[in-house]
Amino acid sequence: MLSLVDIHTFYGNIQALKGVSLEVKEGEIITLIGANGAGKTTTLMSISGIVPPRTGDVLFMGEAITRVNPDKIVSMGISQVPEGRRIFPYLTVLENLDMGAFLRDDKDGVKSDLDYVFSLFPILAERRNQAGGTLSGGEQQMLAISRALMARPRLLLLDEPSLGLAPLIVKQIFEIIKKINSENNTTIFLVEQNANLALKVAHRGYVMENGRITLSDAADRLLANEDVKKAYLGI
Amino acid sequence: MWIEIETPMLANELKKSFLASLWFMFLTFPIMVIRVNTVEKIIQWRWANLFFVGIGSFILSALWRYLIRRKEQGIHRTEVDGIARVTLSQRLLGDRRFTIPALIITTIAALVFPFVFSIYQTNIMITALIYVMLGLGLNIVVGLAGLLDLGYVAFYAVGAYSYALLNYHFGLGFWTVLGIGGGLAAMFGIILGFPVLRLRGDYLAIVTLGFGEIIRLILENWNAFSFGPSGIANIPRPGLFGIDLDIEQATIYVYFLMIAMTLFTIFVVNRLQNSRIGRAWIALREDEVACQSMGIDKRKTKLMAFALGATWAGFAGVVFAAKTTFINPASFTIWESINVLCVVVLGGMGSIVGVIVGAFILILLPEYLRFLSEYRMLAFGTVLVMMMVFRPGGIVETVRRTYQYKETDH
Numbered sequence: 001m002l003s004l005v006d007i008h009t010f011y012g013n014i015q016a017l018k019g020v021s022l023e024v025k026e027g028e029i030i031t032l033i034g035a036n037g038a039g040k041t042t043t044l045m046s047i048s049g050i051v052p053p054r055t056g057d058v059l060f061m062g063e064a065i066t067r068v069n070p071d072k073i074v075s076m077g078i079s080q081v082p083e084g085r086r087i088f089p090y091l092t093v094l095e096n097l098d099m100g101a102f103l104r105d106d107k108d109g110v111k112s113d114l115d116y117v118f119s120l121f122p123i124l125a126e127r128r129n130q131a132g133g134t135l136s137g138g139e140q141q142m143l144a145i146s147r148a149l150m151a152r153p154r155l156l157l158l159d160e161p162s163l164g165l166a167p168l169i170v171k172q173i174f175e176i177i178k179k180i181n182s183e184n185n186t187t188i189f190l191v192e193q194n195a196n197l198a199l200k201v202a203h204r205g206y207v208m209e210n211g212r213i214t215l216s217d218a219a220d221r222l223l224a225n226e227d228v229k230k231a232y233l234g235i
Numbered sequence: 236m237w238i239e240i241e242t243p244m245l246a247n248e249l250k251k252s253f254l255a256s257l258w259f260m261f262l263t264f265p266i267m268v269i270r271v272n273t274v275e276k277i278i279q280w281r282w283a284n285l286f287f288v289g290i291g292s293f294i295l296s297a298l299w300r301y302l303i304r305r306k307e308q309g310i311h312r313t314e315v316d317g318i319a320r321v322t323l324s325q326r327l328l329g330d331r332r333f334t335i336p337a338l339i340i341t342t343i344a345a346l347v348f349p350f351v352f353s354i355y356q357t358n359i360m361i362t363a364l365i366y367v368m369l370g371l372g373l374n375i376v377v378g379l380a381g382l383l384d385l386g387y388v389a390f391y392a393v394g395a396y397s398y399a400l401l402n403y404h405f406g407l408g409f410w411t412v413l414g415i416g417g418g419l420a421a422m423f424g425i426i427l428g429f430p431v432l433r434l435r436g437d438y439l440a441i442v443t444l445g446f447g448e449i450i451r452l453i454l455e456n457w458n459a460f461s462f463g464p465s466g467i468a469n470i471p472r473p474g475l476f477g478i479d480l481d482i483e484q485a486t487i488y489v490y491f492l493m494i495a496m497t498l499f500t501i502f503v504v505n506r507l508q509n510s511r512i513g514r515a516w517i518a519l520r521e522d523e524v525a526c527q528s529m530g531i532d533k534r535k536t537k538l539m540a541f542a543l544g545a546t547w548a549g550f551a552g553v554v555f556a557a558k559t560t561f562i563n564p565a566s567f568t569i570w571e572s573i574n575v576l577c578v579v580v581l582g583g584m585g586s587i588v589g590v591i592v593g594a595f596i597l598i599l600l601p602e603y604l605r606f607l608s609e610y611r612m613l614a615f616g617t618v619l620v621m622m623m624v625f626r627p628g629g630i631v632e633t634v635r636r637t638y639q640y641k642e643t644d645h
Contacts, residue, residue, distance in 0.1 A: 048527070048528055048578075049527075050524060050527050050528065069530060069532065070527040070528070070530070070532075070533075071527070071530045071532040073530075074528070075530055076528065079528070079530075080528035081526055081528075082525055082528050086522050086524060086525035086528075087525070088517070088518050088521045088522060088525065089521060090517065090521060091514070091517065091518065091521070095514060098514070099514065099515070099518050099526075099529050099531070100529055101428030102511070102515065102529050102530050102531055103530040147529070148528070151530060166522075216444070
């Protein structure tokens, strides 16, 4: 479904990605784990076109989307939940969700998707007319995921959904991620620092170090891998 | 309402005010007390002035401290209650018993104004209405999209000069140029928009400031094109089906024209604000990365804000040229941009009613403060500072209409 072919991404003169190649198949949950500054977020930014790669190719459904505008990429079915949630604090929950459906014109579809995300996260339905900034961290993360789902993506990019959240909330959010994947067949690309949890929900995983992919395997085998254990699981 | 302040605290506050007044007396000593009379070669010591400065600054300082304390206690109280404080203006605007009579009175006042008051007053009113229009336009750029534009006057100049020049060279009439002027201003908005797409905040402010100055300098120095500093005179007033109007009638006509255009502006800006593009602007102001991941085209949305904001300045410029019948680059200095920005910030960013109130206060206040003669701008500045300290949200804080969820029946 999505493949990155040897992409190199720069921030000015600083090279963040040094030849990343990876493959995401339809219906999978893929996780990308790695330390701070390894280039995980940059990989997502390169896919969504916000920080386009300087060289290399990003292919989505067989089409090159390497230097396509971010809004076109969203309209092709790739939606991103940015790191640190980044909800709109002064817009209400409902308006935040409406912004997620910005490119859509099918009112009935939007309405049914709204009901769907409210069934996933009933707390959001309760707070629908409250400003986004007044939500708790966990609720904001739920809102960020819901907002991305409102675009009805085929591929959902999640950037550190566990960031700064209580373990109980993290668990709940990961349950929902699994549910979204199995119910709608939405492909999920999950970037995480919490390697243990991420590898438990994912089908396959990639390990990233200093802008390069160093390991790739089935998630359960990565969980058992001695190097991964030592470096990321703290065992 | 008087707020209880415990005695030691009160004594402390008074002491601080006393020290402040001493400091002021010291600072102003050379200019207020000493006077060198160069004719008789003597030095006059005006000790009475020292006394006035001391008393005045003591009272002002004490008043200032009292108000600050009251404000802080007000905030404290809200935190305790946990209920958001609804300001008086918001409460009034939400109350139909207030809004409907207010609307009726405003309408009647607006209709009879030019027949009751002199032409001079009507002219001031037209200026205020032009500022309402400029304010509402800039409000799109600054208030909604959050792009600090200090060169807004450039678009106003584009509007005014497009009427003056098109009329001079091709004899085009007011109504034809109104559309062209708006369109040209929008085009300039986009021209300015392109290079500043990546900039935010201070950087954007500096570039827009430069843009405004560039336009003014071109108008001032390109004599063959714009007739330089001497400007363009004898610009015709707007026509009314070919009827000849004397100055008085023409002013009244322009007045009603401006009322109609202001209403049109309010209508359009209101629609824009509550539309999807309006919400995209607000979202863009809050978080650019999130906007991009939602599929909002950052470039298009920003350019749209610049273009639409500029359009109103273009319209206002055409009316301004037609009203004064004479324009020169001196009318389009940076000071005008600052003035319009003040209208938006003082009135309340993002609030339509606020911008209207702000424009009237900012234009009418200096007019009616004329009795203070040379202290006029001082008083005006004081009002601005006080406003920003005690009501940073503006006179009418924005109450954004939010998108409410209706239960679906399926």
